[in-house]
Amino acid sequence: MKKWFFLFAPPDWARRAWTRRKSRDAAAAWLFLAPSAAGFALFYLIPFAMGVMYSFRSGASGGRFAGLANYRELLASDSFRKAASNTFYFSAASVPFMLALSLGLALLLNRQIYFRKWLRASYVLPLVVPVASVLVIWQLIFDWNGALNYALSRFGIDRVDWMKTEAARYVVLAVYLWKNVGYNVILFLAGLQQIPRDYYETAQIEGAGRFRQFYGITLVYLTSTTFFVVIMSILNSFKVFRETYLLAGDYPHDSIYMLQHYMNNMFASLDIQKLTAAAVLMVGVIMAIVLGLFGLERRYRQFME
Amino acid sequence: MAVRKGLLTAGLGMIGLLLLLPIAITFTHSLMTEQELTIDYGPIGQRTEATETGADTFVNLKWLPDKVTLEQYGKLLVYTPNYLLMFWNSAGLVVPIIVGQTAVAALAAYAFAKLKFRGRDSLFLAYLLAMLMPFQVTLVPNYIMADKLGLLHRPGAVILPGVFAAFGVFMLRQFMLHIPYAYIEAAKMDGAGHLRIFLTIILPMVKSGMAALVVLLFVDYWNMVEQPLIFLDDPFKQPLSVFLSRLTGEWGTVFAASMLYMSPMLLLFLYAETYFIQGVQWSGIKG
Numbered sequence: 001m002k003k004w005f006f007l008f009a010p011p012d013w014a015r016r017a018w019t020r021r022k023s024r025d026a027a028a029a030w031l032f033l034a035p036s037a038a039g040f041a042l043f044y045l046i047p048f049a050m051g052v053m054y055s056f057r058s059g060a061s062g063g064r065f066a067g068l069a070n071y072r073e074l075l076a077s078d079s080f081r082k083a084a085s086n087t088f089y090f091s092a093a094s095v096p097f098m099l100a101l102s103l104g105l106a107l108l109l110n111r112q113i114y115f116r117k118w119l120r121a122s123y124v125l126p127l128v129v130p131v132a133s134v135l136v137i138w139q140l141i142f143d144w145n146g147a148l149n150y151a152l153s154r155f156g157i158d159r160v161d162w163m164k165t166e167a168a169r170y171v172v173l174a175v176y177l178w179k180n181v182g183y184n185v186i187l188f189l190a191g192l193q194q195i196p197r198d199y200y201e202t203a204q205i206e207g208a209g210r211f212r213q214f215y216g217i218t219l220v221y222l223t224s225t226t227f228f229v230v231i232m233s234i235l236n237s238f239k240v241f242r243e244t245y246l247l248a249g250d251y252p253h254d255s256i257y258m259l260q261h262y263m264n265n266m267f268a269s270l271d272i273q274k275l276t277a278a279a280v281l282m283v284g285v286i287m288a289i290v291l292g293l294f295g296l297e298r299r300y301r302q303f304m305e
Numbered sequence: 306m307a308v309r310k311g312l313l314t315a316g317l318g319m320i321g322l323l324l325l326l327p328i329a330i331t332f333t334h335s336l337m338t339e340q341e342l343t344i345d346y347g348p349i350g351q352r353t354e355a356t357e358t359g360a361d362t363f364v365n366l367k368w369l370p371d372k373v374t375l376e377q378y379g380k381l382l383v384y385t386p387n388y389l390l391m392f393w394n395s396a397g398l399v400v401p402i403i404v405g406q407t408a409v410a411a412l413a414a415y416a417f418a419k420l421k422f423r424g425r426d427s428l429f430l431a432y433l434l435a436m437l438m439p440f441q442v443t444l445v446p447n448y449i450m451a452d453k454l455g456l457l458h459r460p461g462a463v464i465l466p467g468v469f470a471a472f473g474v475f476m477l478r479q480f481m482l483h484i485p486y487a488y489i490e491a492a493k494m495d496g497a498g499h500l501r502i503f504l505t506i507i508l509p510m511v512k513s514g515m516a517a518l519v520v521l522l523f524v525d526y527w528n529m530v531e532q533p534l535i536f537l538d539d540p541f542k543q544p545l546s547v548f549l550s551r552l553t554g555e556w557g558t559v560f561a562a563s564m565l566y567m568s569p570m571l572l573l574f575l576y577a578e579t580y581f582i583q584g585v586q587w588s589g590i591k592g
Binding site: 112140279 | 316330331430437574578587588
């Protein structure tokens, strides 16, 4: 009677499974998953597994098992250490900064204001502007002879070569914030609007101050939104590489030399061992961070309930 | 109260204007003549002895053109046939990726969000990690894979990994989590199969999510530079993003080229703004 389940005649193993709902779901699930999973395996999983393999070998083709030699060499390399620490510190500094800034703006936008829709749209518009389109603007602003230095000189401040000194970090940070702050503001704003008004009223009656309300209600109810924003912000903090790369090329100033630069350059010099070892380490660290975040979210939600 | 409301609006408005500034500057500069730009921005990129000693070589941003002209656009569209070719190349890469990824991801997201199967959580974790990885992580194996599949130096080498990228699955799953199981149970009672449920109940309910996904994918892939640089060696098959990144310094056309390049994105955004924002909003709230 339940022939609707498959578009075509169900195979035997599926027919047997019909008695139990769970496995019926599972069969359907794999049908829905099939196109995605096949492509995902072909273009992501298998390549990554191949990468892991290469990272333990002494040469790409016909190499022998080399144990941890590639990793040892990698960790001893100055340029890798520089790239890894730059990437780590950039994300570690920019993500919390981004969180604070976008939450702050969202709280303000959530107050009584005019033109909320227009403001929201103008905040998110930079997101859709292609990187290559505004490169020339960044050059005009951050060049040695550029507009920012002009403005500084008006106040008697010495000019800075923004792209070729330590200051390059702040340029990358500024570009990252410019592009992504609106997206996070929208996410937080949506989260804020989900919190029932009467929670605050009750808290007020019970004599809770503004900070108490913020910590006790706002932050608690924003947990899952924050989790999502953090994931997206990490993702976007890696994506800002594209801007850096287009602005400063393969070898930018040391302070913004990222893991992606390193891996690109290893690819260019055909050093497959170091490249794959670096990739494996990076995946490991990101996995640890993601699992940590999941654990944190779960514990936080249990605490909430 | 009204005063406070006004002040707050003004303050937030200033930030909004600041964020819009790069777009506005690109637009006004695209209407300037080459001479005007060369004279105004000549010193850009020149750090010479003279500038070290503090001579005044600064350029200031100019807001409005002295003389409004469409010269740049004309030059670009008439004398640079490559530009249109690259524009076409970009579209040829981006459209299949968006259509493909949205379709493939919608199916997979349904399985992840609404069906139970063994290994679901660990497979999803793999998707999530793949989504967070920079493109360089699987660069070498991907290159070898493309070579083995005979895709190297063909658009497929860029398109196929895009179609199967994990981002769409992540986003659409996020939306489908909101849909109560009750809808699905009710449809099952009425004798609907999973495919019917998916097509007639789930898809219409995640419309805004799909809109947001399409915009975000468009943004991301309209922007791509590294993939085509590595997988497509023929300069005439490169998308506009690669072409444009080499154009900086050519004051004659760069602003008009940038403006034309971002215009599809801006138009799409203005057209789908409500859906897009709604979609982004829903993606961050847990059901």
